[in-house]
Every structure is written in C-alpha cells, then in structure tokens.
Amino acid sequence: MGLTNAPPEVAEPVTVAVIGTGAIGRDLVSKIDRSAALDLRLVAGRNPESAGLRYAERLGYPTSAAGIEAVLAPARPFDVVFDATSAASHRDHWPLLEPLGTLVIDLTPSKVGEMVAPTVTGVSAPTGRNVNLISCGGQASVPVVHALAAAFPVSYVEVVSTVASDVAGRATRLNLDEYVATTGHAVTAFSGVTDVKAILNISPAVPPATFRTAVHALIPGADPAAVRAVVDRVAEQVRSFAPGYEVTACTAVDDRVTITVQVTAHSDVLPPYAGNLDIINSAAVMVAEQHAARLGRAARTGVAR
Numbered sequence: 284m285g286l287t288n289a290p291p292e293v294a295e296p297v298t299v300a301v302i303g304t305g306a307i308g309r310d311l312v313s314k315i316d317r318s319a320a321l322d323l324r325l326v327a328g329r330n331p332e333s334a335g336l337r338y339a340e341r342l343g344y345p346t347s348a349a350g351i352e353a354v355l356a357p358a359r360p361f362d363v364v365f366d367a368t369s370a371a372s373h374r375d376h377w378p379l380l381e382p383l384g385t386l387v388i389d390l391t392p393s394k395v396g397e398m399v400a401p402t403v404t405g406v407s408a409p410t411g412r413n414v415n416l417i418s419c420g421g422q423a424s425v426p427v428v429h430a431l432a433a434a435f436p437v438s439y440v441e442v443v444s445t446v447a448s449d450v451a452g453r454a455t456r457l458n459l460d461e462y463v464a465t466t467g468h469a470v471t472a473f474s475g476v477t478d479v480k481a482i483l484n485i486s487p488a489v490p491p492a493t494f495r496t497a498v499h500a501l502i503p504g505a506d507p508a509a510v511r512a513v514v515d516r517v518a519e520q521v522r523s524f525a526p527g528y529e530v531t532a533c534t535a536v537d538d539r540v541t542i543t544v545q546v547t548a549h550s551d552v553l554p555p556y557a558g559n560l561d562i563i564n565s566a567a568v569m570v571a572e573q574h575a576a577r578l579g580r581a582a583r584t585g586v587a588r
Contacts, residue, residue: 295579296318296319296320296321296322296575297320297321297322297571297574297575298322298324298359298361298362298363299315299321299322299323299324299362299363299364299571300323300324300325300326300327300354300361300363300365301315301323301325301326301327301339301364302328302350302351302354302364302365302367302376303328303365303366303367303390304326304327304328304330304333304334304335304336304339304367305333305335305367305452305453305454306335306552306557306560307367307390307452307563308326308328308335308365308367309335309338309339309552310548310552310553310557310560310561310564311365311367311390311564312335312338312339312342312344313338313550313552314564314565314568315568316342316344317551318568318571318572320571320572320575320576321363321568321571321572321575323339323344324344324345324357324361325344325345325346325347325353325354325361326339326344326345326347327346327348327349327350327353327354328346328347328348328350329348329350330348331348336348351372351375351376351379354380355379355380360383360384360385361383361385362385362574362575362578363385363386363387363388363571363574363575364385364386364387365388365567365571366387366388366389366390366391367390368391368454369391369454369457369458370391370392370393370394370458370461370465371393372391373391373393374393374395377389377393377395377396377413381413384412385412386412386414386571386574387412387413387414388414388416388567388570389413389414389415390416390564390567391454391458391461392417392418392458392461392462392464392465392466393415393461393465394415394464394465394468396411396413396414396415397411397413397414397415398415398416398417398421398472398473399414399416399417399566399570400417400421400422400425400426400429400469400473400566401524401566401569401570402517402520402521403425403426403429403473404473406569406570406573414570415465416563416566416567416570417465417469418462418466418469418563419446419559419560419562419563420442420444420462420466420481420483420496420559421466421469421470422525422562422563423444423494423496423528423544423546423559423562424442424470424496424498424544425469425470425473425474426520427498427517427542428440428442428470428473428474428498428500429474430513430514430517431474431498431500431502431510431513431514431540432473432475432476434509434513435502435505435510435513436502436503437474437476437500437501437502438476438478438502438503439476439478439499439501440474440478440479440498440499440500441479441480441481441482441498441499441500442466442467442470442479442480442481442482442497442498442499443481443482443499444466444481444482444483444484444494444495444497444559445485445486445492445494445495445496446483446484446485446486446492446494446559447485447486447488447491447492447493447556447557448485448486448488448491449491450491450553450556450559450560455485456485459483462481462483463481463482464481466481466483467479467480467481490556491554491556493545493546493547493555493556493558494546494548494556494557494559494562495531495543495544495545495546496543496544496546497532497541497542497543498540498541498542498543498544499539499540500539500540500541500542501538501539501540502535502538502540503538504538505535505537505538505539505540506535507533507534507535510533510535510540510542511533514530514533514542515530518530518544521562524565524566524569525546525549525558525561525562525565525566526549527548527549527555527558527561527562528544528546528558528562529544529545529546529547530543530544531543531544531545546558546559546561546562547561548560548561
C-alpha cells in the first residue's frame, strides 16, 4: 500500500466540523489546524467549560456547546464531520447526518460505517458516507494481523492493547464492550481468522504507560526471520501516517508468535504516551485530506462528487 504523508493537492480546503471535545477531539483540532486541506468551521460539544472548546477558541475557531444540533444548523452542510463522541452517540448522530451528503468520519467503535485502516484498505472513496476508524487497538493491530494472515496459516489471534488511565476518557470507558467487539470484528474481517480475542487494559501506572498493542498468533511452523520481515514492512507502512509506531518485540517459538508495537504520540496537545489517540486521529485526518483531494479533482474535471 503506497501511502505517503505528503499533503494532498486540493483546489480549496474542504469545510469540516468536529463533534466531541475530549482529549481525542482536542488533538483532532490540533491536527486539522496544521492541515492546508481542511478548513475547520466548527467544534461542537456539550460542556461549555470543556478543555476542547477552550482550546479551539484560543486557536480562533467557532465553537458551540449545542452538540449535534450545532453541526446540523448551517444552511450549507459541512463537507466532513469528525465524530469523536461515543458509540451510542454516533448511532444517534448518523441518521441525522446521512441525508446531508457529508462524509462522516467516526472515531468511536460504533461499527456503523465502513471500516478503514489506511495501510490495509487505503483511503480511496468509501462505498458509503460513513467511515469507521475501528478503535485505537484496531489501528495498531489490523495492519499486523492482515499481513500475517496473508503470509502464513494463522489459526488464532489475540489482540491486547494497553492505554494509560488519564487518556482513557469517559467515552472510552463507556465504550469498553463496543471497543472489544469492534476490534475483534475488524481483526476477523481483515484477516479471515475467526478464532479471535480482543482485550483492552486501562493502566493506572505512574509514570503513565505508553500505548502498546500485543498481537499473539498461532502459526504452525512459524519462521522467526520470515515473521520479522513481514512485521517490519508493516511498521514502515504505518509510520507513513503515524511516525511514532514502532515494533518493540517480535518472537516466534514453536507455533506461538508474539508481536508488540508501541505508539508514541506526535502531537501539540497530547503527552507522548497517548499514542492510542494519535494513531486513530492521524488515520482520520488522512482520510479527510484524501477526500478533499478527490473533491478537488472532481471540481477540476467537472465530475459530480
């Protein structure tokens, strides 16, 4: 998958809104602020005192504490809406946003839209208007599992992600069941392996634990060197949009393979250990920027978007 982190060529920036003002929403605002392809027109939440709204205001962006109602209010719909709320909220938001023709990028584990993991699926035009980023553990593990299953006869996969407690916000904790179910669903969908387990650990460790995901797989006769070569190729691809993605362990003993990846955040607002938020937001912004590039090409050629 020939991904590049070079900014896409666009005729003019597309208009975007962010709904959700927790840590993930705040980092999204930061990343969108650096993008020449995205014109942030609204940051919406429910708590007028949230750190996310205050941060957006300091950067000079319009904000609202009216939630989804603020996103629906403009006469001209936004080109892209990022939903950084909760799985339950997204299931309520999507029927309201669907008629607008907006591209909705869902950062919750709602399992409503089309799943995207950039190095596996690419970021080409989705068949629908709802793109689901799976979960942070999904973004970290799916590229590895997909590549392993393509190269070896994998019979079992277990994905165990660990996030620091202080970057696992209220929505994350409310979404634990959905997180596990959606991550497991994605692992099966992108590997073909049906015997799958997904686990999320929220670590109270001090100092905080850097986000990591361990992939355990059963691969008969696994060759350590061959496994390592596959995993290193995957890591290089993922670093095209998440530069803090690193393989910290890769072992193959008998039929048991274990790969551990760690993601360090590259962010203006997140601590380095919050790689869970950085990787999913980086993927989301890449999807939006490529959508902007498609709209720009359609405008130049006169093709309906």
